[in-house]
Amino acid sequence: MRDYFYKLADHAFQLADADDILLLNIRGELSDFVRMNNARIRQGGKVEQSYLEITLINGRKRISHSFSLLQSLDIDKTQVASAVENLHAKVSLLPEDAYLSYSRHIHSTEDIGKNELPDTQAAMDRILHSAEGNDLVGIYAAGLIYRGFANNLGQKNWYESHSFNFDFSLYHHQDKAVKSGYTGFTWDQNLFQGKMDQARAQLEIMKRDPLTISPGAYRVYLAPKAMGDLVDVLNRRAFGARDRHNKTSSLNRMIYEGKRLNPGVTILENTGGGSACRFQSDGFIKPDEITLVQDGTIKDPLVGSRSAVELNMECNGASAEETADSLEILPGKLRTKDIIPTLDTGLYLNNLHYINFSDVNSARLTGLTRFAAFHIKNGEIEAPINVMRFDETMYNVLGENLEALTAEQELLVSSNTQLCRHTECQNIPGAIVNDFRFTL
Amino acid sequence: MDYMTDHQLKHWFLDNLPDADFCSLRLTEEKKELIHVRKNVLEPVNTVEERGFMVTVVQGKGMGYGATCDISEVGLKTAVANAMDHCRLNQKYPLIDFSRIGFSNPSGERKRYVKTPWESVSLEEKTSFAKKLSENLQVSDQIVDWQVILEHKLVTNRYITSTGGDMVQAFSYVFPKIFVMANKGAETQRRSLGWIISDSRQGGWELLSEDKMRHTVSVAAEEALELVDAPNCPSGKMDVLLDSGQMNIQVHESVGHPLEIDRILGDERNFAGTSFVTPEMFGSYRYGSDLMNITFDPTRPYQLASYEIDDEGAIADKSYLIENGILRRGLGSVISQARSGIPGVANARAVRWNRPPIDRMANLNLESGTSSFNDMVAAIERGIYMQTNLSWSIDDSRNKFQFGCEFGRLIENGRLTSVVKNPNYRGISGIFWRNLKMVGNEDTFHVMGTPNCGKGEPNQTIHVGHATPACLFTDVDVFGGENQ
Numbered sequence: 001m002r003d004y005f006y007k008l009a010d011h012a013f014q015l016a017d018a019d020d021i022l023l024l025n026i027r028g029e030l031s032d033f034v035r036m037n038n039a040r041i042r043q044g045g046k047v048e049q050s051y052l053e054i055t056l057i058n059g060r061k062r063i064s065h066s067f068s069l070l071q072s073l074d075i076d077k078t079q080v081a082s083a084v085e086n087l088h089a090k091v092s093l094l095p096e097d098a099y100l101s102y103s104r105h106i107h108s109t110e111d112i113g114k115n116e117l118p119d120t121q122a123a124m125d126r127i128l129h130s131a132e133g134n135d136l137v138g139i140y141a142a143g144l145i146y147r148g149f150a151n152n153l154g155q156k157n158w159y160e161s162h163s164f165n166f167d168f169s170l171y172h173h174q175d176k177a178v179k180s181g182y183t184g185f186t187w188d189q190n191l192f193q194g195k196m197d198q199a200r201a202q203l204e205i206m207k208r209d210p211l212t213i214s215p216g217a218y219r220v221y222l223a224p225k226a227m228g229d230l231v232d233v234l235n236r237r238a239f240g241a242r243d244r245h246n247k248t249s250s251l252n253r254m255i256y257e258g259k260r261l262n263p264g265v266t267i268l269e270n271t272g273g274g275s276a277c278r279f280q281s282d283g284f285i286k287p288d289e290i291t292l293v294q295d296g297t298i299k300d301p302l303v304g305s306r307s308a309v310e311l312n313m314e315c316n317g318a319s320a321e322e323t324a325d326s327l328e329i330l331p332g333k334l335r336t337k338d339i340i341p342t343l344d345t346g347l348y349l350n351n352l353h354y355i356n357f358s359d360v361n362s363a364r365l366t367g368l369t370r371f372a373a374f375h376i377k378n379g380e381i382e383a384p385i386n387v388m389r390f391d392e393t394m395y396n397v398l399g400e401n402l403e404a405l406t407a408e409q410e411l412l413v414s415s416n417t418q419l420c421r422h423t424e425c426q427n428i429p430g431a432i433v434n435d436f437r438f439t440l
Numbered sequence: 441m442d443y444m445t446d447h448q449l450k451h452w453f454l455d456n457l458p459d460a461d462f463c464s465l466r467l468t469e470e471k472k473e474l475i476h477v478r479k480n481v482l483e484p485v486n487t488v489e490e491r492g493f494m495v496t497v498v499q500g501k502g503m504g505y506g507a508t509c510d511i512s513e514v515g516l517k518t519a520v521a522n523a524m525d526h527c528r529l530n531q532k533y534p535l536i537d538f539s540r541i542g543f544s545n546p547s548g549e550r551k552r553y554v555k556t557p558w559e560s561v562s563l564e565e566k567t568s569f570a571k572k573l574s575e576n577l578q579v580s581d582q583i584v585d586w587q588v589i590l591e592h593k594l595v596t597n598r599y600i601t602s603t604g605g606d607m608v609q610a611f612s613y614v615f616p617k618i619f620v621m622a623n624k625g626a627e628t629q630r631r632s633l634g635w636i637i638s639d640s641r642q643g644g645w646e647l648l649s650e651d652k653m654r655h656t657v658s659v660a661a662e663e664a665l666e667l668v669d670a671p672n673c674p675s676g677k678m679d680v681l682l683d684s685g686q687m688n689i690q691v692h693e694s695v696g697h698p699l700e701i702d703r704i705l706g707d708e709r710n711f712a713g714t715s716f717v718t719p720e721m722f723g724s725y726r727y728g729s730d731l732m733n734i735t736f737d738p739t740r741p742y743q744l745a746s747y748e749i750d751d752e753g754a755i756a757d758k759s760y761l762i763e764n765g766i767l768r769r770g771l772g773s774v775i776s777q778a779r780s781g782i783p784g785v786a787n788a789r790a791v792r793w794n795r796p797p798i799d800r801m802a803n804l805n806l807e808s809g810t811s812s813f814n815d816m817v818a819a820i821e822r823g824i825y826m827q828t829n830l831s832w833s834i835d836d837s838r839n840k841f842q843f844g845c846e847f848g849r850l851i852e853n854g855r856l857t858s859v860v861k862n863p864n865y866r867g868i869s870g871i872f873w874r875n876l877k878m879v880g881n882e883d884t885f886h887v888m889g890t891p892n893c894g895k896g897e898p899n900q901t902i903h904v905g906h907a908t909p910a911c912l913f914t915d916v917d918v919f920g921g922e923n924q
């Protein structure tokens with residue numbers, strides 16, 4: 001698709017007036033989606049989709065139009081010509097854009113992954129044979145994802161990845177289950193089998209009689225996925241320059257009142273070490289690393305292109321939403337083998353569910369335990385617990401109640417398939433937290 | 441390779457049917473315009489046009505789909521081949537015996553419900569309207585962020601089957617959104633319209649009455665300012681009176697999702713979750729008090745998710761899901777009904793051409809009662825009136841919920857008194873609904889909905905409609921924000 005996109009871009013640039021700036025963005029996928037329930041196929045299919053967005057900037061005015069591509073060059077060239085003509089007709093009707101911004105510095109990049117994916121039928125054979133005797137639920141999503149950018153200043157960027165994401169759960173009974181996943185670019189049967197075996201081992205524990213715990217404060221271990229779920233929600237309104245300026249950030253008390261997290265907490269947007277796309281839709285390129293929180297103190301914000309003009313800052317490649325796409329929390333010192341002995345007595349939470357702010361100004365989040373959540377007693381796993389609701393501020397979780405972060409992080413690749421398959425990821429350690437509050 | 445018209449696509453599809461028991465072609469065309477004014481500055485206007493289709497094939501016990509935006513002979517041929525490949529894979533590992541499912545063959549046309557077509561209004565008029573509203577939100581220096589978004593979507597769906605069905609449905613949706621944030625120190629509070637629960641409807645420009653919208657923005661800005669100076673909502677067991685907007689999300693999360701039959705059958709267990717509702721509960725389970733009457737109602741043409749057929753061709757009609765508090769029927773499509781034996785509705789919906797239909801809510805309403813707003817306030821000795829959803833969370837079985845609202849007002853000895861910020865409440869679905877004490881009359885009933893209901897693997901965020909009156913619940917666990 002890269003060459004096809006550049007042909008369409010060249011065609012669009014030929015149609016531009018001398019004083020036009022054109023920005024073109026393409027996104028698409030060719031993906032298999034196979035949904036499973038009871039270790040059988042519930043629904044499966046293949047989706048091919050490709051969208052082109054053309055942005056016309058004329059003087060200080062700006063307008064955009066997106067459309068689906070047929071991937072037939074003559075027809076799509078006609079669509080491009082029609083779009084450019086319509087944008088020209090409309091742009092004069094608009095006021096000047098006070099926050100007009102696009103990258104004037106030409107920085108072309110290319111990031112193309114190899115296609116070493118297994119055939120979908122072969123992957124399903126392996127998955128469903130391995131799951132025999134288990135109540136497996138989940139989705140296997142695999143195929144090509146691409147993003148591209150080009151402008152008539154000469155910049156070209158291309159991102160192409162061939163990946164799979166098998167996101168699954170093994171169920172025992174009702175809501176007692178274990179969640180796992182296997183993502184990658186090439187299928188490693190041993191690695192996959194290891195994930196299945198590990199999930200089955202945890203499922204055995206889920207078969208024990210569950211405990212119902214009372215509301216109150218508990219010492220907990222938040223496994224990387226559970227910690228990632230919390231940070232994912234915080235990320236929606238924490239690190240953006242606009243939120244910081246407007247005082248709408250959930251970390252207002254760090255920004256404006258000097259509140260600090262635990263000095264062991266450092267949070268990065270680590271594009272260099274992540275799997276997300278490096279360029280954004282106005283042509284700005286993300287640096288390898290942006291430090292969002294350093295040693296517990298708020299640091300640099302994520303600055304999108306429009307905020308950069310509005311707030312007189314430098315754009316650091318953030319998207320319009322100004323959220324981290326490759327969020328990393330640096331590790332601590334607690335070794336994996338020491339997690340349960342260190343926790344001693346408390347709750348071991350692998351996953352959390354349906355998290356939302358319950359008080360944004362205090363970075364307080366509510367949500368629920370889900371999947372493998374265990375009660376640990378005297379350094380031993382005792383039993384699974386029934387679902388509990390928590391309501392706790394991140395100033396406690398990552399602040400004074402944080403006892404330890406694990407030395408090992410887990411790379412969590414997004415299984416989000418909203419609109420199309422996503423590329424974001426997190427690199428997150430687990431954490432032991434004291435007095436984590438459960439309410440219901 | 442040539443671009444195909446709908447007519448050509450239909451004929452090529454019917455002339456080149458694969459060797460299968462049943463095939464359908466679902467063609468969707470969508471046009472969107474987004475006008476967004478943030479702090480009185482017009483963001484770049486964005487329009488979207490897309491066209492694509494999904495071919496679904498049923499052969500023996502299997503089903504498969506192929507979807508593409510390549511509207512050409514080659515695109516159609518490839519989509520059919522992809523659907524057949526997946527159908528064969530499904531035949532090897534079938535969860536459902538699709539040979540037992542009888543699909544309908546609807547025909548006809550549903551025209552879009554609109555008085556003033558969106559496209560008949562100039563871009564200048566639309567942007568100027570949004571800008572004026574935005575300017576009315578900036579009433580104080582304490583207003584730190586404010587936005588107005590006007591989104592319009594025009595959708596045409598054509599559903600063609602290998603067994604004679606051919607139906608076209610057209611829809612015009614308007615999604616107005618307004619929000620305003622007020623700040624004092626590190627405390628910021630929001631008032632909004634349409635951010636989570638909205639006044640979105642089917643219709644055109646006529647839905648945006650300037651007088652009504654101006655009044656809304658002026659109230660929103662003043663209430664945001666009131667909130668930054670307000671005390672936290674008190675804690676304790678008390679009565680809560682929920683406005684129609686908050687009732688939307690209460691119905692959505694604690695009634696709608698648990699009644700989805702695909703959840704009950706376990707399809708969603710890896711993502712959205714399961715349900716505390718089990719098949720044997722239908723017909724006898726007391727979900728709520730006698731005042732609780734929940735309907736699936738696609739018949740109000742202007743409500744957000746009204747339609748004549750669902751995305752698998754089933755004819756949509758009004759049905760009671762819960763009648764006088766007793767669970768009668770589930771939210772399940774033809775496929776889910778066949779799998780479960782539970783009576784259902786026509787609710788197989790796909791967000792667009794590139795995602796397969798699954799059980800969704802469509803319009804899920806709470807029928808109005810007989811109590812006036814003043815009657816309900818007068819019945820409360822100590823409680824909170826909560827307006828406009830801000831936060832929502834519920835467990836994977838749809839039992840333990842917690843909701844937060846933007847605006848709260850104390851009710852003391854039968855009278856509305858002072859404003860409180862961060863009003864939250866939590867409970868357990870069954871217990872909560874059985875504590876439904878009074879249901880508001882038609883004057884408190886509003887037709888609304890949410891544009892963002894998420895579910896499904898692959899993920900689909902779809903709009904659903906809700907219409908509810910204000911309601912009074914007793915013995916609710918209420919609390920406020922963090923004590924600083």
